[in-house]
Amino acid sequence: MATIKPIEGRSVHQIQSGQVIVDLQSVCKELVENSIDAGATSVEVRFRNNGLDAIEVQDNGGGISPEDYETTALKHYTSKLTSYDDLSSLQTFGFRGEALSSLCALSNFHIVTARPADGPRGTKLEFEQSGKLKATSVVAAKQGTTVVVEKLFHNLPVRRKELEKNIKREYNKVLQLLNAYACISVGVKFTVSNLVPKGKKIVAFSTNANSSTRDNISNVYGAKTITALIPLNLEFEMDPSNKSGATRSAQNWSTQEDPGSAKVKIVGHISRPVVGEGRQTPDRQMFFVNSRPCNLPQVAKAINEVYKSYNITQSPFIFADIQLDTNAYDVNVSPDKRSIMLHDQTALLENLKEALLELFEGHDQTIPQAQHP
Numbered sequence: 001m002a003t004i005k006p007i008e009g010r011s012v013h014q015i016q017s018g019q020v021i022v023d024l025q026s027v028c029k030e031l032v033e034n035s036i037d038a039g040a041t042s043v044e045v046r047f048r049n050n051g052l053d054a055i056e057v058q059d060n061g062g063g064i065s066p067e068d069y070e071t072t073a074l075k076h077y078t079s080k081l082t083s084y085d086d087l088s089s090l091q092t093f094g095f096r097g098e099a100l101s102s103l104c105a106l107s108n109f110h111i112v113t114a115r116p117a118d119g120p121r122g123t124k125l126e127f128e129q130s131g132k133l134k135a136t137s138v139v140a141a142k143q144g145t146t147v148v149v150e151k152l153f154h155n156l157p158v159r160r161k162e163l164e165k166n167i168k169r170e171y172n173k174v175l176q177l178l179n180a181y182a183c184i185s186v187g188v189k190f191t192v193s194n195l196v197p198k199g200k201k202i203v204a205f206s207t208n209a210n211s212s213t214r215d216n217i218s219n220v221y222g223a224k225t226i227t228a229l230i231p232l233n234l235e236f237e238m239d240p241s242n243k244s245g246a247t248r249s250a251q252n253w254s255t256q257e258d259p260g261s262a263k264v265k266i267v268g269h270i271s272r273p274v275v276g277e278g279r280q281t282p283d284r285q286m287f288f289v290n291s292r293p294c295n296l297p298q299v300a301k302a303i304n305e306v307y308k309s310y311n312i313t314q315s316p317f318i319f320a321d322i323q324l325d326t327n328a329y330d331v332n333v334s335p336d337k338r339s340i341m342l343h344d345q346t347a348l349l350e351n352l353k354e355a356l357l358e359l360f361e362g363h364d365q366t367i368p369q370a371q372h373p
């Protein structure tokens with residue numbers, strides 16, 4: 001049975017999708033999210049010439065069914081959401097059916113896909129710029145999907161030039177984002193490599209299919225990083241009647257069917273609140289909402305502020321996943337879904353600061369002799 005279906009017109013309108021692919025980072029974000037949505041336990045990202053020549057993302061996920069080939073890259077076709085009402089209970093990263101269609105328009109694009117039942121044979125899918133399927137052919141392939149994006153922005157000379165000019169910075173930005181996906185994705189093996197022009201392949205980083213975020217962080221940043229971290233494990237109840245900055249009514253926080261939904265957990269890892277244990281710059285800070293990597297500048301500011309009251313000269317390593325009811329935020333704020341609106345942010349920040357102070361206070365701030373002779 002075909003699973004990729006059009007989103008109904010009403011929803012298309014409500015979603016008001018903008019342009020999804022704006023830079024190298026958005027390409028990688030969309031493709032990696034598709035791989036995770038496909039249930040992959042292995043994701044390999046291969047850059048050629050820092051991504052200027054090509055970006056390939058290969059996974060071992062469920063693959064694409066032949067019934068879905070025709071619609072795979074059509075705009076607003078998705079296997080993940082059929083109505084706007086589904087958004088609140090969304091479990092997948094994707095839901096707009098826009099990334100692949102945008103990539104067809106902006107690059108030389110093709111897919112190779114094989115489902116478990118397909119054996120060693122896969123299918124190469126080629127598309128027109130509109131996203132319409134142009135040709136299929138049988139190729140050798142392992143189970144999963146490989147998406148190949150060549151010559152990004154080749155038909156938009158100004159953007160292409162801009163990309164070429166800033167490629168080093170863009171590439172580093174991508175690596176930071178991929179670090180975040182690799183650290184949060186428990187049970188998924190990530191490998192990121194770059195084939196530089198002289199033919200040398202550089203492995204940027206790789207993780208094993210670890211069972212904890214701690215091990216993922218250790219793989220990405222090195223085992224030494226881990227010793228300077230303490231577990232972040234904050235939990236508080238958002239009081240819907242709390243006037244201290246609570247700008248929304250109770251029903252936005254807790255639905256009638258689910259009275260417990262005002263609970264917020266913030267889990268992860270943070271530098272010990274001790275001088276010498278932080279970092280020179282705030283370059284290793286990752287934020288997630290229900291495991292979705294996102295930009296949370298206010299949350300970042302709050303955590304950094306509390307940390308500074310213990311260690312004024314340094315910034316902490318932060319890996320913070322805010323776990324809360326899906327009604328308590330909106331992912332549909334920016335086309336790239338990196339910006340998330342937390343409905344009751346002010347109250348959340350206050351609770352967060354209080355809980356973090358408590359954690360730091362309760363923490364033994366002396367440095368173990370064994371690690372710091």
Ligand code: ADP
Nearest residue numbers: 034038063078079094095096097098099100145
């Ligand atoms: P969305 O992720 O919002 O559904 P995309 O344009 O990113 O939209 O992808 C369109 C569809 O193509 C997805 O809904 C999914 O069914 C299929 N697809 C994309 N990438 C993969 C992949 N790596 N493995 C399996 N299916 C994929």
Ligand code: MG
Nearest residue numbers: 030034094099
């Ligand atoms: Mg997608």
